Amino acid sequence: MSSKARAKHAQRLDALSMLGKDLTRRSRAHCELCHISGVKLASFEVAPIQDVPDIEHTIFLCETCNDQLNKPKTIQPDHWHCLSVAVWSEVRPAQVVAVRMVKRLSGTIQWAADLYEQVYLEPDVIEWIDQGDI
Ligand SMILES: [Zn+2]
Incomplete structure (x- = not known):
């Protein structure tokens, strides 16, 4: 990594850790997908990744959700x-992440396919969903 890239990376990590407080407040310290509380939560950037991380493109997740989103095989x-x-x-x-995950599961899991058919989405949400896999 060049020093410029490293500086940029450090800046991004700083921005993400500053978001932690806002994310805790918004989520009331619950995972924003499975709603578990009392566990360690970490930020997850929702694609497409922004130049500067912001709360409108970041969610707070438990380790289980985070791991499985990052490693589809698990x-x-x-x-x-x-x-x-x-x-x-x-x-x-x-x-956005929830619907992307339902979409991913809907190929093999019946309840996910049913859910994917039922969900009603605003046009701008559909547009965002189409801009990334997870
Ligand atoms: Zn979770």
């Missing part, structure tokens, strides 16, 4: 029943 479909609530989230970036 996905345990049973964990994701939480999506039936999360797809209606008023937190837009959480809704």
